[in-house]
Amino acid sequence: MxxxxxxxGTASTSPKPEAAPTLRIRALMLGDRINAAGLEIGTLVxxxxxxxxxxxxxxxxxxxxVVVLIGLLPSEEKVLIDSLKPRVIGELSPYEEEIAQAQLCxxxxxxxxxxxxxxxxAKFSDDRLLLVADALAKSTSLARDERRVAAVFDVIEPFAxxxxxxxxxxxxxxxxxxxIGNALLVQQRVAGRVAIAEKPDVLWEKPELDRLYSRLxxxxxxxxxxxxxxxxxxxxxxxxxxxxxIIDTQRSLRLEIAVVVLIVIEVAIGCFQIWSGTH
Numbered sequence: 001m002x003x004x005x006x007x008x009g010t011a012s013t014s015p016k017p018e019a020a021p022t023l024r025i026r027a028l029m030l031g032d033r034i035n036a037a038g039l040e041i042g043t044l045v046x047x048x049x050x051x052x053x054x055x056x057x058x059x060x061x062x063x064x065x066v067v068v069l070i071g072l073l074p075s076e077e078k079v080l081i082d083s084l085k086p087r088v089i090g091e092l093s094p095y096e097e098e099i100a101q102a103q104l105c106x107x108x109x110x111x112x113x114x115x116x117x118x119x120x121x122a123k124f125s126d127d128r129l130l131l132v133a134d135a136l137a138k139s140t141s142l143a144r145d146e147r148r149v150a151a152v153f154d155v156i157e158p159f160a161x162x163x164x165x166x167x168x169x170x171x172x173x174x175x176x177x178x179x180i181g182n183a184l185l186v187q188q189r190v191a192g193r194v195a196i197a198e199k200p201d202v203l204w205e206k207p208e209l210d211r212l213y214s215r216l217x218x219x220x221x222x223x224x225x226x227x228x229x230x231x232x233x234x235x236x237x238x239x240x241x242x243x244x245x246i247i248d249t250q251r252s253l254r255l256e257i258a259v260v261v262l263i264v265i266e267v268a269i270g271c272f273q274i275w276s277g278t279h
Contacts, residue, residue, distance in 0.1 A: 023102040023124060026077065027068045027136040029144050032090030036061045041083060045126050048201050049134070054080060058126070060133040065090070066140050068133035070102075096144040098136055102129070111212050113219040127206050134200040135216035142196065142225050145186050149232045152182050156239055163243075177244070183236040186229075196226045 041059060042052035051060040057071035059080055067084060069077050085091065105111060105120035113119050121128050203210055217223060 021104050021124075022118060023071045023129075025068065025070050025100045025102055025119075025132060025136060026072075027066055027098045027100075027133070027140040028081065029066045029092060029096035029140050030081070030084060031065045031088040031092050033063060033065050033088070034061055034067065034084060035087045035089065036063065039087070041080065046130060046202070049130075049137075051126075051130060051133070058129055058133075060130065060137070062134075062137045064137075064141055065092075066137040068137050070129055070133065092144075096140050098140045098143070100132070100136055102132060111215070113215055115219075119216070119219075121212075127202050127209060128212065130202050131200060131209060131213050131216060134202075135213070135220050135222065138196050138222055139220040139225075142222070142229065145229060146225065148182065148186055149229060149236065152236050153232070156236065159243055160239065163246075177240075180237060180240045180244070183233050183240065186233060196222055 036050040039050060039052075039061070042054040045051040045053055045058065046060075049060055049062050051058060055072060055076050057069065057073075057076065059072070060068040060070070061084070062068070065088070067081070069080065072080070101118040102124065103118035103120050104124065105122060107122050111120055111122055119132055121132075199210075199213065203213060
């Protein structure tokens with residue numbers, strides 16, 4: 001079945017014959033990773049990312065934990081998601097989710113994404129739908145990472161406030177190390193698994209679709225959100241490292257004081273013994 005047949009509704013309930021066909025597109029982040037090796041849920045459309053024809057729709061699976069469902073009924077989506085759960089590593093609860101609508105437009109020159117509106121495509125071809133799935137999957141993953149980094153900022157703020165107001169640093173070095181770990185995990189995920197800055201493989205074979213993908217990038221602000229996320233990650237790492245250095249310096253100072261005190265005590269004891277021996 002050709003992707004042009006993936007029509008599940010119309011833009012309006014009006015019976016007008018000129019109503020443009022639409023597709024419902026749902027992106028779900030199920031977990032940290034999805035193992036798609038050996039997966040057989042339908043006719044294979046693409047191997048990178050893994051995309052399958054399922055019923056009258058399309059399922060696109062990304063290894064960084066996101067599945068994009070195109071043109072599927074809610075009941076079909078549930079069955080497919082349940083079948084993927086054993087392959088999910090680090091399952092999330094609740095899932096991160098984004099929903100979009102794709103609509104047929106007159107021709108390629110009118111392909112555009114209206115703010116808050118549907119994604120207008122010249123046709124529902126596999127290549128175009130894979131590009132939409134890629135952009136939506138990256139946006140969904142970014143939303144999850146943005147939330148995690150925001151949570152780290154919420155933890156850092158009390159530390160910084162205590163240092164600013166009272167000149168004291170938190171004694172929980174373990175908590176600060178956990179902050180650094182969370183920042184590193186998000187950084188590794190963004191740079192290694194998701195690779196938001198990289199363009200999808202389909203553009204190597206269909207460079208004429210580059211303009212469409214650029215419009216999708218602009219609509220979901222992928223580059224801007226990535227830059228903001230990276231700046232926040234840098235701030236988290238620098239703040240956590242600074243707090244750790246301060247705590248380590250304070251510990252070193254306390255250790256040096258303890259050593260000096262022990263030396264003074266030992267000298268005092270030696271002097272007392274010498275004084276006692278002369279009397």
